[in-house]
Amino acid sequence: MNWAALLDDLRAQRRAIGAFNAILIEHAEAVVAGAEHSGLPVVLQISQNAVRYHGSLAPFALACLRLAENATVPVLVHLDHIEDEELIREGLDLGITSVMFDAAALPYAENVARTKAVVERCHAAGCRVEAELGEIGGKDGAHAPGVRTDPGEAAEFVAATGVDSLAVAVGSSHAMADRSAVLDEELIAALAHSVPVPLVLHGSSGVPDEGLRGAVASGIVKVNIGTRLNQVLTEAVRSTLGTHTALTDPRRYLAPGRDAVRNEVSRLLTLLAK
Ligand code: G3H
Ligand code: ZN
Secondary structure, rough: HHHHHHOOOHHHHHOOOEEEEEOOHHHHHHHHHHHHHHOOOOEEEEHHHHHHOOOOOOHHHHHHHHHHHHHHOEEEEEEHHHHHHHHHHHHHHOOOOOOEOOOOOOOHHHHHHHHHHHHHHHOOOOOEEEEOOOOOOOOOOOOOOOOOOOOOHHHHHHHHOOOEEEEEEOEEEEOOOOOOOEEEEHHHHHHHOOOOOEEEEOOOOOHHHHHHHHHHHEEEEEEEEHHHHHHHHHHHHHHHHHHHHOOHHHHHHHHHHHHHHHHHHHHHHHHOOO
């Protein structure tokens, strides 16, 4: 699959691809099943936080790569919000071909220098790199929301680093439990005009359907969604356990959670690809 060409086409057509974060194997299976159900390509993401939860990258990443290989639609396995460069090295060895290097919390000059070095190493290994400029709030609950990416600085950052896509701060915030974020569509349009690579929206769980459509129409090409999947999974599991209080076999309560995630992934992919 030529992912660069796919993302360029989406960018030209003002459509977007969904990128979903998986923590458990059930998430990953549901993301692939949802994409197959909608007949659309998808990005399956593993964050550094998910790697820390499991204790190491290889077991879960290899499972995701195998799921992607066996899927009937294109699935890109992507490492998300990676701050530890050693994890990128490990990912390249495992066959990962897309990473987000997150140095957004660093001062601009340091973000540029470290991102440029990661891009050189990744490109030499045939791996695409996404970076972030203008720290998107909410991650680990530690970052301030309300930050915005400047279009001029974004263009300069892309030229200086050689990144393949850029995560921008346009009004969303990570891990929002309600869908009340209001995006700055004028800023997205200005960024899409000045930045020559696909733009990525993070913290998209907090954005209502209408807002997601507006963001895509304004120039967002990749939409990252994590919290929303955890909400639907947990609601389904909670409801199943509430009804069947004697259940102990995890397959019996995780299967409805996995089905709920599959349905939401399929629905969102279709919304973004319209
Ligand atoms: O990188 C992952 C996304 O930005 C997910 O954010 O959990 O708020 O949807 P979210
Ligand atoms: Zn994110």
